[in-house]
Amino acid sequence: MQESTKADVVRRLRSVEGHVRGVAKMVEGGDVAYTDVVQQTNAIFAAIRRINTVLLKDFVEERAGDDGASDELVKDLIKAIDRVVK
């Protein structure tokens, strides 16, 4: 994993960790509405999804770079992935 990606992924995971801990406290603490909890878990869901995309793009950049692929190729691959992975 590229160093810059590593820092970004760790930062994102720490943020998810704090978010999950917050939701656990919220549920534990009292009478929470279904709506409020699901709003939080949906947000966590989306954050994990984004981490997966960051990881895949990093892999493509690093692996294609190791192979001496052109910047143009890497850019086009990343764009193609973005069309399908959401």
Next chain:
Amino acid sequence: MQESTKADVVRRLRSVEGHVRGVAKMVEGGDVAYTDVVQQTNAIFAAIRRINTVLLKDFVEERAGDDGASDELVKDLIKAIDRVVK
């Protein structure tokens, strides 16, 4: 939220929290393979999805119960939801 669900959801969230912390340490700690990290984030993804389903089923049980709905109705609603929410 029903008390038994609350305990279950908190337990699941604590487990996700530990899982996310573990992945952050793994990424921070050294040279991790893309494959290994994505395997973990996919597992976290699935765990969050299951929490959402638990929350929805609890809502249906509690809300329909408050309305005096039959057990039969609640059971059928839960089964119908399971067909679509995966």
Next chain:
Amino acid sequence: MQESTKADVVRRLRSVEGHVRGVAKMVEGGDVAYTDVVQQTNAIFAAIRRINTVLLKDFVEERAGDDGASDELVKDLIKAIDRVVK
């Protein structure tokens, strides 16, 4: 299935059918860009998802109605489902 839903679902399915046929012709007919095809398949994907939601809501309305559930209950169940099924 309620009669009004049946008509709606058939209309949606016919529309998807025409859409899929159009994409097949587009791919068959010439040199199509990846981007253009994926844009179409993503749209078809979303249309099928909406049909699933229509079906689930119809089931909830009909099944809860058969059970003599209040309109209020049905409305709350539908809203709860909308939070999770996207």
Next chain:
Amino acid sequence: MQESTKADVVRRLRSVEGHVRGVAKMVEGGDVAYTDVVQQTNAIFAAIRRINTVLLKDFVEERAGDDGASDELVKDLIKAIDRVVK
């Protein structure tokens, strides 16, 4: 799009088209159970998802091939995509 992929994608789309038409007839024709319809729409859903993956892999193969990328690189990119796109 590579010629072999084009034929594969058209074949898959024709199959989806027939499937959708069949479900429309089924819904139109009589008293269908929610469960049976959702089982069909879920299968159509999965089939479209597979078409998207076929398209993305074809794009990667063709685009990386145009760039003179090694077979090894293409293979690794395809495997990485398979980890995230499901």
